[in-house]
Amino acid sequence: MGETTRRAETRYGNRPTMKDVAARAGVGLKTVSRVVNGEPGVTADTERRVQEAIDALNFRRNDSARVLRKGRTASIGLVLEDLADPFYGPLSRAVEEVARAHGALLINGSSAEEPEREQELALALCARRVDGLLVIPAGDDHRYLEPEMRAGVATVFVDRPAGRIDADAVLSDSFGGARDGVAHLVAQGHRRIGFIGDQPRIHTAAERLRGYRAAMEDAGIPIEDAWMSLGLTDPERVRRAAEEMLSGPDAVTAVFAGNNRVTVTVVRVLSGLAERGRSVALVGFDDFELADLLQPGVTVVAQDAAQLGRTAAERLFSRLDGLSLDPERIELPTRLITRGSGEIPPAF
């Protein structure tokens, strides 16, 4: 019994319920509900009495119970890779704004790029009965979400397409962006152009690599294996890869970096070289803050993370609003921003 009592004391810290409010105001339970929800059918006088009781008791409606009853949580989930990554902050914020406009809260979680964690998180959000789910895939098999989607959880994938299921996806045009970026280097006269990217099992990485190949092929330049580094992107490894392709007689004269972490690492390597009087051209995929303040400014293929999030969220809410849509892939264009590093001519 002590147990029971203790529990009763700590449950929500013993907050007042509508029943308590009703008792204090001397009205029925449902009348309180009506006042709280602004429903019609309550006289001004009754409403005043109820409102007084609410204020006196500091009553706040328990949304858990409400959710249980109504079957809608007015919340959506966002599974991303790492909120600390500057790419995801603005994306998440954009999603939040759209959610807010639709009266929903956003719950986001980081998968740390681990497929198991992505799944664990996505399913936990489903257990909470989020109305919809935005997923930035870490894994490449999303069949585990099929039952959830069939059961009515609206789902939109962002930044990368879903694996092995047919679903909405909102993506940046990685292929086109990379092709344009590399073509820009070609246009400056470069022929030996390096590519440093993530593992091709990641869709965006594969697409960017494809863009690189396409641009080189368009220019009639055969690619040498030594010019490409496709793998883990921890700074040390990228640094070594960059130094390798930048040394020897057949060193590249320009580098295309596959994502912004890579870009930053390459910038460090190149600024070391610059001190020794050697300048190498660089175009990076994805913009980053202060890219324009560096010397030289870094030319990038920019994608709009916020727009990505906004578009995906709008799509999600279209589904939630009852629109029945076929799964679709939406690709947003990228934009080449020239700032100097990409306009360095080849040094022979």
Added chain:
Amino acid sequence: MGETTRRAETRYGNRPTMKDVAARAGVGLKTVSRVVNGEPGVTADTERRVQEAIDALNFRRNDSARVLRKGRTASIGLVLEDLADPFYGPLSRAVEEVARAHGALLINGSSAEEPEREQELALALCARRVDGLLVIPAGDDHRYLEPEMRAGVATVFVDRPAGRIDADAVLSDSFGGARDGVAHLVAQGHRRIGFIGDQPRIHTAAERLRGYRAAMEDAGIPIEDAWMSLGLTDPERVRRAAEEMLSGPDAVTAVFAGNNRVTVTVVRVLSGLAERGRSVALVGFDDFELADLLQPGVTVVAQDAAQLGRTAAERLFSRLDGLSLDPERIELPTRLITRGSGEIPPAF
């Protein structure tokens, strides 16, 4: 009736409940509950039958109902200013990791620095019965949270203290950091040192200003009004303020920037001056990515956003674990990182 039917169809998309699982497995409701929660007292055979039914129906426990029954949501809320700001991403991520370690989900929302929105968000989170609340204040009056705290919502304020109530706060040592940063400039020989900061109604801004004043006083340097700009921090205004204090015969020879948005803007102004051969020293409060890559590298007083979040979250969970603690203010130290811009000597 059509209405009712429609509703029944869309409620959670008609997901199976424990009752359905029980019916299919030919067992009682409670037995399913036991299996789902791994409670003892179920024979292997029964458990297998239940598990099969669960898999066949794709059952997933409805956490809303669970929450209602148990009185704990296993989620905490974080109200911050803007998730798109690179300061908050790592902070939020750190909080998430701590929450995860305690089996809780994190719901965060952006106040956009509007006090009303902060309140709206915080109370919405309370209505969802989050177990605890982390708040990065936008407003300066948090009495509205008193009833919630009394009702048992553990609350910890982060980055800035709560206004008009007594509560936990985890802060960076803004005063000490700013004093050290300005003292560093004094040590380089500067005497005319400018300060550009946020409105002093913001606690951190006021503390940093106080640190500036203290360092100047320690050095026996009387401050001129023209050296200080305390106000809105939109880039255009900061730019004008910087240009103003950098012109005329009594122009400052060094600038202390009160936060990283200001720092970046000042860097832009100074890089313009540098092209005309004039170099001005700069120390900024708060580190930012690539600060070391700029020319010169930017000397900063760094605070550890992740540590701030981690500390606050740990404190929150200590309270949730039942520790009864007096409200306390925890100050984390800052660290001066010299990179060049702060070591520029005064130009007379």
Added chain:
DNA sequence: TACGGCCTGGACAACGTTGTCAGATGCAGG
């Protein structure tokens, strides 16, 4: 005055889960 219709308010069930408790079952020992 009697009647019908409208407005307000409240009783009750339901949402899907978990805690309580008592019943059922099985087994060993007398």
Added chain:
DNA sequence: CCTGCATCTGACAACGTTGTCCAGGCCGTA
């Protein structure tokens, strides 16, 4: 064969809210 005990199982209430539905009071009108 019956009793006692331990183990397993299920009926039931409760969590706090909202939807449904009906009762009662009031008003205006005939």
